[in-house]
Amino acid sequence: MMAIADRQETITKLIGFSAPYLNAANQEKQELLEIRSVHERGIKFLDHLIKQKESMKLQIEMANKFAESTNKQYRHAMLRQQMKEIQKELDEDKSEKKEKKDYRQMVEEADLPEYAREAALEEVDKLEAQGPNGHEEGMIKTYLDLILALPWNEKSDSEIDLKFAREVLNRDHYGLEKVKDRIVQHLAVMKLTEKKRGTILLFEGPPGTGKTSLGKSIAEALGRKYVRVSLGGIRDEAEIRGHRRTYIGALPGRIISEMKKAGQRDPVFVLDEVDKLMTAYSGDPASALLEVLDPEQNDSFSDRYLDIVFDLSDVLFIATANTVSSIPAPLLDRMEVISISSYTNTEKFHIGRDHLIPAVLDEHGLNTDKLQISDEALRGVIEKYTREAGVRGLKKQLAKIARVSSEKIVNGDIELPIRVTTEQLEDILGRKTVRLEDALKDDFPGVVTGLAWTPVGGEILFIESTFMPGKGELVLTGQLGDVMKESARISLSLIRSRLANQITHFDFAVNDIHIHVPAGSTPKDGPSAGITLFTSLASLLTGRAVDTKTAMTGEITLRGTVLPVGGIKEKVLAAHRAGIKRIIMSSENKNDLQDIPEETANAIEFNFVDRIEDVIDLTLDIKLPEQVILDFSESTGEMKTQ
Ligand SMILES: Nc1ncnc2c1ncn2[C@@H]1O[C@H](COP(=O)(O)OP(=O)(O)OP(=O)(O)O)[C@@H](O)[C@H]1O
Numbered sequence: 001m002m003a004i005a006d007r008q009e010t011i012t013k014l015i016g017f018s019a020p021y022l023n024a025a026n027q028e029k030q031e032l033l034e035i036r037s038v039h040e041r042g043i044k045f046l047d048h049l050i051k052q053k054e055s056m057k058l059q060i061e062m063a064n065k066f067a068e069s070t071n072k073q074y075r076h077a078m079l080r081q082q083m084k085e086i087q088k089e090l091d092e093d094k095s096e097k098k099e100k101k102d103y104r105q106m107v108e109e110a111d112l113p114e115y116a117r118e119a120a121l122e123e124v125d126k127l128e129a130q131g132p133n134g135h136e137e138g139m140i141k142t143y144l145d146l147i148l149a150l151p152w153n154e155k156s157d158s159e160i161d162l163k164f165a166r167e168v169l170n171r172d173h174y175g176l177e178k179v180k181d182r183i184v185q186h187l188a189v190m191k192l193t194e195k196k197r198g199t200i201l202l203f204e205g206p207p208g209t210g211k212t213s214l215g216k217s218i219a220e221a222l223g224r225k226y227v228r229v230s231l232g233g234i235r236d237e238a239e240i241r242g243h244r245r246t247y248i249g250a251l252p253g254r255i256i257s258e259m260k261k262a263g264q265r266d267p268v269f270v271l272d273e274v275d276k277l278m279t280a281y282s283g284d285p286a287s288a289l290l291e292v293l294d295p296e297q298n299d300s301f302s303d304r305y306l307d308i309v310f311d312l313s314d315v316l317f318i319a320t321a322n323t324v325s326s327i328p329a330p331l332l333d334r335m336e337v338i339s340i341s342s343y344t345n346t347e348k349f350h351i352g353r354d355h356l357i358p359a360v361l362d363e364h365g366l367n368t369d370k371l372q373i374s375d376e377a378l379r380g381v382i383e384k385y386t387r388e389a390g391v392r393g394l395k396k397q398l399a400k401i402a403r404v405s406s407e408k409i410v411n412g413d414i415e416l417p418i419r420v421t422t423e424q425l426e427d428i429l430g431r432k433t434v435r436l437e438d439a440l441k442d443d444f445p446g447v448v449t450g451l452a453w454t455p456v457g458g459e460i461l462f463i464e465s466t467f468m469p470g471k472g473e474l475v476l477t478g479q480l481g482d483v484m485k486e487s488a489r490i491s492l493s494l495i496r497s498r499l500a501n502q503i504t505h506f507d508f509a510v511n512d513i514h515i516h517v518p519a520g521s522t523p524k525d526g527p528s529a530g531i532t533l534f535t536s537l538a539s540l541l542t543g544r545a546v547d548t549k550t551a552m553t554g555e556i557t558l559r560g561t562v563l564p565v566g567g568i569k570e571k572v573l574a575a576h577r578a579g580i581k582r583i584i585m586s587s588e589n590k591n592d593l594q595d596i597p598e599e600t601a602n603a604i605e606f607n608f609v610d611r612i613e614d615v616i617d618l619t620l621d622i623k624l625p626e627q628v629i630l631d632f633s634e635s636t637g638e639m640k641t642q
Pocket residue numbers: 172173174175176205206207208209210211212213214320321322351355356390391392395
């Protein structure tokens with residue numbers, strides 16, 4: 001543009017060319033060009049230029065000012081940002097320092113035993129030596145947090161009050177008088193000796209008999225914290241004693257984590273289902289548990305993660321198990337076993353009415369203004385809808401009643417309270433599930449009722465024998481163990497030697513004998529079915545039926561002696577539940593009946609026997625001559641061990 005302006009040779013041309021670019025209104029520009037005198041026109045043009053320059057100056061000044069101010073703002077923003085960053089860094093540094101300082105301070109101020117403090121301070125040193133984002137930082141802090149949270153010295157300050165303890169036990173559990181006595185005695189000893197090294201209680205008994213819930217009551221009775229580990233699901237020693245910290249994601253074991261949770265060093269610690277641990281565990285469960293439970297060594301329990309010893313000697317350990325048979329002797333030695341047996345129907349009724357129904361109503365947000373279950377209905381549920389040693393199934397059925405009722409209440413169209421009577425049970429719970437009485441109705445030669453003991457309580461079982469064309473073989477089915485198979489062979493030999501002249505219509509030479517023990521899928525073993533097997537064969541071969549409401553248990557010898565067996569109490573309770581009227585057992589088992597509840601003892605006739613001749617007499621009404629020593633020369637059957 002300047003170049004074009006340069007090319008304008010006269011002032012007139014220059015003004016003519018430049019005028020449109022002037023910073024003036026069009027009217028003014030027109031007036032400028034209309035000035036006739038070149039001189040005046042030139043002066044006016046200059047005026048315009050000067051004016052324009054002034055305004056330009058102003059503009060520039062303003063622009064400068066503007067630039068200056070924006071610059072300032074920008075710079076300020078920049079500075080502020082920088083300041084923030086610096087502050088952040090400063091803060092971080094500060095908090096770094098603060099945390100480090102805190103851990104050190106916390107460890108120094110915490111109530112720790114000296115060795116724990118030393119170990120913790122070593123970790124604090126490591127933490128401080130780490131850079132701000134050291135990769136072990138998190139790990140060290142987690143470890144320090146554990147040390148700081150463990151109850152090294154904190155204790156419940158409650159005194160043992162026996163009266164209160166018994167009150168709590170009675171409040172939470174019906175019956176179990178002997179068990180409660182033993183517990184209170186144990187507490188008394190604890191109080192008297194104030195000994196640090198307490199024994200460990202082991203509650204043994206069938207499922208649903210209150211073992212676990214007793215543990216909780218004891219904690220409350222003592223005013224101590226309650227923690228529980230279910231050992232049933234534990235397969236790996238690390239779950240009990242932790243992983244070394246060198247493992248990624250290492251954790252302390254359950255014992256130490258529960259102690260942390262308890263927050264006091266003298267909680268009641270329930271080790272639930274110790275017997276299950278033994279069966280599922282790979283490795284050496286006994287040694288891991290010994291360290292926990294053995295009063296001689298549990299003041300220095302070592303968890304691999306914690307890496308320093310922790311004193312468990314103030315803990316009151318309570319173990320529970322369905323059977324002690326799978327617990328290794330060294331472990332069992334250190335525990336005081338308290339057996340809890342099955343409940344009778346009357347006991348179940350009281351537990352149901354006084355404990356389970358209120359608990360179930362509460363759990364479902366109901367009360368007796370809304371739902372009432374009649375006593376008769378409760379008895380009906382116990383007798384017809386459950387067949388169990390404990391009361392867990394009963395509680396489930398009651399919960400079902402509560403659920404169904406809740407639905408009706410929410411739907412609205414029902415008059416409150418809902419009253420559940422026996423008639424409504426089938427509507428609510430469906431067809432009754434227990435049909436044992438039917439099985440006991442018919443007597444066949446060869447079918448005899450036996451009694452068995454299992455970890456879930458006593459059971460009645462039926463031993464069935466039949467024969468078919470063959471050549472004198474004995475077939476056994478129903479997953480019988482070796483001992484039971486031997487009992488069957490002993491029985492057969494005994495019968496062939498002792499009962500030969502009673503067996504008139506059976507020829508061993510052309511028949512096979514088949515013995516089956518349902519339920520076929522459950523493995524069974526043990527010698528206690530001896531007299532049942534014997535009676536079943538005797539019944540089959542003589543063609544005489546035995547009353548199925550008569551049950552029996554006992555081992556037999558080849559000489560025909562009936563020996564005592566174990567598990568009598570559970571067996572008798574199961575027999576009572578199943579409607580058995582008479583039980584035959586060895587006279588040496590008489591003493592085992594002492595603590596059978598009266599209700600059961602009165603409902604059953606007990607026959608005590610010493611020899612199989614007595615059994616034959618009682619069941620088949622066959623009287624054999626007295627024969628103390630088996631005389632082989634008299635036997636007509638061919639003695640052949642198979
Ligand atoms: N005597 C009783 N009085 C009151 N309630 C009882 C009694 N016995 C058992 N219960 C109740 O029955 C339920 C089952 O009991 P719990 O869980 O303690 O059984 P358990 O013996 O530990 O069984 P498992 O061997 O299967 O673990 C609990 O709700 C418990 O409170």
